[in-house]
Amino acid sequence: MLDLINVSYDTQIPNNVGLSEDKKVLKALEKWHPGYINWWNDLIPQNFQESMVYLRTAVSVDPKGWAKFDYVKMPEYRWGVLLAPAVEDRKIPMGEHFGEPAWQEVPGEYRNMLKRLIVIQGDTEPGSVEQQRFLGLTAPSLYDMRNLFQVNVEEGRHLWAMVYLLQKYFGRDGREEADDLLIRSSGSEEAPRMLGAFNEETPDWLSFFMFTYFTDRDGKMQLESLAQSGFDPLSRTCRFMLTEEAHHMFVGETGVGRTIQATVEAMNKAGITDPYDIDKIRDLGVIDLPTIQKKLNLHYTLSLDLFGQEVSTNAANAFNSGVKGRYQEHRIDDDHMLKDATYPVWDMVDGKLVRHEVPALTAINMRLRDDYINDAAGGVKRWNKIIEKAGVEFEMKLPHESFHRQIGVFAGKPFDPDGNLLSQEEFDAKAPEWLPTKADGDFIQSLMKPVTEPGKFASWIAPPKVGIDNKPGDFEYVKLHMA
Amino acid sequence: MNKPIKQHLIDPEICIRCYTCEMTCPVGAIEHNDDNVVVDPEKCLFCMDCIPVCPTGSIDEWRVVKEPYSLEEQFEWDELPEQEEIETAEGEDDGMEAMDDAMAALLAEAHSGAGGKSKAPATASKPSVNLYNLGKPAEATVQGNYRLTGAESDGDVRHIILDFGSLPFPVLEGQSIGIIPPGEDAEGKPHLPRLYSVSSPRDGERQNYNNVSLTVKREEKGVCSNYVCDLQKGDKVKVTGPFGATFLLPSDPEAHLLMICTGTGSAPFRAFTMRRQREMPTRKGTLTLVFGARTPKDLPYFGPLKKVPEDFMHKIFAFSREDGHPKMYVQDQLRAEGDRVAELLRDPNGHIYICGLKAMEHGVNEALSDIARGAGLDWAAIRDEMRGSGRYHVETY
Numbered sequence: 001m002l003d004l005i006n007v008s009y010d011t012q013i014p015n016n017v018g019l020s021e022d023k024k025v026l027k028a029l030e031k032w033h034p035g036y037i038n039w040w041n042d043l044i045p046q047n048f049q050e051s052m053v054y055l056r057t058a059v060s061v062d063p064k065g066w067a068k069f070d071y072v073k074m075p076e077y078r079w080g081v082l083l084a085p086a087v088e089d090r091k092i093p094m095g096e097h098f099g100e101p102a103w104q105e106v107p108g109e110y111r112n113m114l115k116r117l118i119v120i121q122g123d124t125e126p127g128s129v130e131q132q133r134f135l136g137l138t139a140p141s142l143y144d145m146r147n148l149f150q151v152n153v154e155e156g157r158h159l160w161a162m163v164y165l166l167q168k169y170f171g172r173d174g175r176e177e178a179d180d181l182l183i184r185s186s187g188s189e190e191a192p193r194m195l196g197a198f199n200e201e202t203p204d205w206l207s208f209f210m211f212t213y214f215t216d217r218d219g220k221m222q223l224e225s226l227a228q229s230g231f232d233p234l235s236r237t238c239r240f241m242l243t244e245e246a247h248h249m250f251v252g253e254t255g256v257g258r259t260i261q262a263t264v265e266a267m268n269k270a271g272i273t274d275p276y277d278i279d280k281i282r283d284l285g286v287i288d289l290p291t292i293q294k295k296l297n298l299h300y301t302l303s304l305d306l307f308g309q310e311v312s313t314n315a316a317n318a319f320n321s322g323v324k325g326r327y328q329e330h331r332i333d334d335d336h337m338l339k340d341a342t343y344p345v346w347d348m349v350d351g352k353l354v355r356h357e358v359p360a361l362t363a364i365n366m367r368l369r370d371d372y373i374n375d376a377a378g379g380v381k382r383w384n385k386i387i388e389k390a391g392v393e394f395e396m397k398l399p400h401e402s403f404h405r406q407i408g409v410f411a412g413k414p415f416d417p418d419g420n421l422l423s424q425e426e427f428d429a430k431a432p433e434w435l436p437t438k439a440d441g442d443f444i445q446s447l448m449k450p451v452t453e454p455g456k457f458a459s460w461i462a463p464p465k466v467g468i469d470n471k472p473g474d475f476e477y478v479k480l481h482m483a
Numbered sequence: 484m485n486k487p488i489k490q491h492l493i494d495p496e497i498c499i500r501c502y503t504c505e506m507t508c509p510v511g512a513i514e515h516n517d518d519n520v521v522v523d524p525e526k527c528l529f530c531m532d533c534i535p536v537c538p539t540g541s542i543d544e545w546r547v548v549k550e551p552y553s554l555e556e557q558f559e560w561d562e563l564p565e566q567e568e569i570e571t572a573e574g575e576d577d578g579m580e581a582m583d584d585a586m587a588a589l590l591a592e593a594h595s596g597a598g599g600k601s602k603a604p605a606t607a608s609k610p611s612v613n614l615y616n617l618g619k620p621a622e623a624t625v626q627g628n629y630r631l632t633g634a635e636s637d638g639d640v641r642h643i644i645l646d647f648g649s650l651p652f653p654v655l656e657g658q659s660i661g662i663i664p665p666g667e668d669a670e671g672k673p674h675l676p677r678l679y680s681v682s683s684p685r686d687g688e689r690q691n692y693n694n695v696s697l698t699v700k701r702e703e704k705g706v707c708s709n710y711v712c713d714l715q716k717g718d719k720v721k722v723t724g725p726f727g728a729t730f731l732l733p734s735d736p737e738a739h740l741l742m743i744c745t746g747t748g749s750a751p752f753r754a755f756t757m758r759r760q761r762e763m764p765t766r767k768g769t770l771t772l773v774f775g776a777r778t779p780k781d782l783p784y785f786g787p788l789k790k791v792p793e794d795f796m797h798k799i800f801a802f803s804r805e806d807g808h809p810k811m812y813v814q815d816q817l818r819a820e821g822d823r824v825a826e827l828l829r830d831p832n833g834h835i836y837i838c839g840l841k842a843m844e845h846g847v848n849e850a851l852s853d854i855a856r857g858a859g860l861d862w863a864a865i866r867d868e869m870r871g872s873g874r875y876h877v878e879t880y
Contacts, residue, residue, distance in 0.1 A: 385561060
């Protein structure tokens with residue numbers, strides 16, 4: 001009998017999908033594997049490839065023993081294909097096929113739609129690793145370096161997950177798409193990654209934390225929606241990926257939190273009470289709160305663009321056909337078909353912002369974005385608690401969703417962070433107060449000096465409250481290879 | 484007055500609201516609002532499925548309470564409340580070691596010789612407890628059963644290897660597992676599990692295999708020990724646990740361990756030693772073992788122990804019935820090594836572990852007390868300080 005809980009190592013590729021008995025797919029994956037390893041080896045600086053990193057590796061999809069922590073050289077990480085256990089008699093949870101048995105094979109009529117969704121999801125995974133490739137060189141601690149690499153290897157595994165689906169269920173085009181995932185490259189002129197946010201460089205660690213908090217959270221929402229899919233293998237893949245994705249959210253939320261913590265502690269120590277006393281605060285070797293707010297504005301708004309147009313027939317079709325659901329579909333109390341339901345979406349009428357009701361089916365993107373905004377607000381509250389606890393008068397805010405947008409009804413319109421429409425001149429004059437300037441970037445960059453002594457942290461970031469895998473504070477999370 | 488109960492809580496300061504636990508919980512005991520993720524005390528069955536999936540460590544929080552915190556209270560928290568002082572009956576533990584009253588009581592009795600509430604070493608890994616229980620035991624397969632005592636010895640101590648196959652069974656050195664003997668007791672009730680300390684390290688008796696070893700002495704009329712000692716390769720065994728959350732190995736390489744044992748009390752120390760050998764093979768001079776038995780033939784693992792280099796672990800044997808030698812007990816050897824022991828008592832990284840028969844406690848305590856006095860130290864104060872900082876551990880039966 002196949003063991004579908006624990007990982008089988010009888011092929012080159014750890015898996016719980018019975019690969020050794022699925023010769024055709026195994027062959028396709030083994031053919032793809034060297035290209036993937038080359039991609040990885042070309043990406044991350046060599047001395048990190050040789051270093052021993054304390055990583056978790058998924059070894060089972062049983063929650064009790066799903067991962068093991070140990071020192072691993074990254075190129076030897078066991079990237080595998082893991083699907084959450086099948087739910088018996090699973091039914092399609094939404095759309096016109098609501099209540100029918102979930103599909104174990106790709107339905108012909110939805111083949112292209114499914115393929116496109118899988119390719120887009122798959123494209124983001126290596127994209128983010130490419131964006132973050134040089135961050136290891138300026139890690140503020142071994143703890144943070146380890147977290148970066150953990151995120152990277154797991155994004156790599158998520159690429160594997162999508163490639164498996166393409167090769168197993170989409171035949172020849174699937175294989176071609178899988179190859180293209182290794183050809184496109186973040187920021188490339190000829191073959192960029194598919195989504196804009198994945199072609200922006202991640203220049204410093206605060207950007208990385210903002211990215212994992214805001215942009216990976218979009219990834220989480222997308223995975224949550226795909227976990228509802230009527231196509232069962234996609235649903236199971238995404239459910240397991242979410243377990244790993246949670247760590248990425250953790251890195252982002254605590255990373256920003258620890259940056260804020262270091263700032264307010266340094267301000268208190270130096271007796272600075274005015275958070276806008278920027279030069280003095282920067283002299284303490286920490287990032288002033290207004291600059292952190294600007295970074296937040298930038299990454300949050302770039303991430304909002306990832307949700308697409310507010311009203312979208314593509315999204316309606318994906319929902320209606322049972323291919324992609326809503327966030328926590330099973331918790332929503334309605335007909336799950338949206339026959340007569342409406343949903344309020346933003347619109348511009350006579351230069352004014354209004355929300356008006358449209359058929360809910362067409363507003364799937366808007367709804368997911370609203371869920372995202374709500375989800376993202378949670379961490380901001382926690383960050384503000386840190387500031388409040390330190391007695392500093394400052395509050396981090398999510399800007400209005402009309403601010404600094406490139407996609408949807410607000411695209412290109414000069415709204416301020418409170419949602420007031422300005423003239424372009426007014427906006428341009430104020431923009432340096434709202435979005436990071438080159439000088440801000442240069443200052444942050446000046447703090448990005450690596451700290452590689454176990455238990456030590458760069459001045460601009462506080463140590464974590466709890467170690468990874470309950471390790472003590474001075475644990476050597478990365479044993480650096482010295483060339 | 485209501486009996487205090489254990490309550491599972493989530494630390495809101497560390498939780499990032501990813502809801503992975505909520506999605507994992509098989510009974511829907513976890514829910515959230517916009518601020519916090521909370522556990523419903525009415526629904527939580529302590530199955531522990533949510534613990535390993537949490538990316539933050541915020542999930543593994545427990546409080547002993549008279550009245551459980553309600554969901555509404557938990558939703559309001561900015562931080563976790565401190566554990567309130569709750570009196571438990573004499574000799575009764577708060578149950579955190581096992582999450583199971585019967586097993587917790589056994590461990591509390593075993594640890595009572597420490598003279599107060601035991602704490603885990605500060606740098607110990609966090610243990611999983613009670614993943615499998617009487618209602619839902621794990622099944623292991625016997626991989627081997629070997630006699631450890633010499634042919635001439637009338638004691639029958641055995642090394643038993645259990646394989647868990649594909650079942651997750653994360654167990655740390657120093658923890659115990661329960662074995663459920665088949666059949667019924669005199670009253671016709673199924674037997675309760677008996678606790679055995681594992682003698683293998685966390686990554687397996689054989690490294691990276693999902694197996695554990697036990698060190699078990701056959702007791703005349705012992706229901707479980709006879710069952711275990713008679714197990715054959717391939718037999719299936721019902722296992723509960725793991726249990727124990729204080730008698731654990733510190734991860735700190737600077738920690739200096741004095742391990743004192745008799746007979747099968749060596750089981751956890753075999754696990755400690757193997758863990759150190761695998762994790763820090765080059766670390767020298769931080770382990771001392773004082774091991775008592777009647778004769779070398781009665782001493783489990785005498786052969787393999789002799790092969791452990793002296794600079795990796797200083798080994799002191801005490802034989803009470805060795806022909807041609809005066810009777811020697813562990814307390815005598817401790818006194819003989821008084822200077823070394825006194826040094827460890829002063830060392831803030833010093834840890835003492837005592838494991839074996841209840842009868843050894845008194846003698847060892849006297850010896851430590853004498854050594855302390857000789858060095859101008861107050862043993863009672865040192866012992867309380869060491870226990871309070873997770874550096875003094877007793878497990879006797």
